[in-house]
C-alpha cells in the first residue's frame with residue numbers, strides 16, 4: 001500500500017478520513033501539527049485523544065512541535081477576520097506546508113488533510129492552499145473532500161462509538177470568541 005501523510009486536527013475529524021484512505025488502498029500516516037490550538041491544555045487533550053485512536057488502530061502517529069508564536073506571527077493583522085476568512089486560509093497554509101515538508105523528509109509522495117471533513121470549513125480554500133503547497137514542495141496534495149458521502153456524519157458516529165472528546169470550537173482563541 002502507498003503511504004500518505006494525513007494532516008489531522010483532532011480524533012473525531014480524523015476517524016472517517018483514516019477509514020476512507022484505507023479503503024482506497026492507502027496507508028495513512030497521521031501527522032498532528034496544529035500550532036493554532038489555544039489553550040495548550042486543549043491542544044494536549046486533542047493530541048492525546050488522536051494518538052490513542054491511532055494506537056488502537058495500528059496507525060503511525062507523529063506530532064510536530066507546538067509553536068503558537070509562529071501561528072500568531074503568521075496571522076498578524078487578521079485576528080478579527082470571521083471564520084472561513086483570510087485568517088483561516090493562512091492557518092491552513094501553515095499546517096499543510098509543514099505536513100508536506102514532513103512527507104518530503106520521509107520520501108512519501110502524497111499528503112492530504114482531515115480539515116475537509118468539517119462542514120464549517122470551505123473546501124475550495126483548503127484545496128487552494130493544498131495546491132499552493134504542492135507547487136512549492138512537489139509533494140502531491142490529494143483532493144479529498146472528506147465530508148462527501150456522509151463523511152461528516154460517519155466521523156461523528158465513529159467518535160461517539162469510541163467515546164471521543166468533542167471540542168466546542170475550531171481551535172484558535174479567535175474561534176472561541178466566534179463561538180460565543
Ligand code: SF4
Nearest residue numbers: 088091170171172175
Ligand atoms: S478559526 Fe480554525 S481554521 Fe480559522 S484560524 Fe482559527 S483555528 Fe485556524
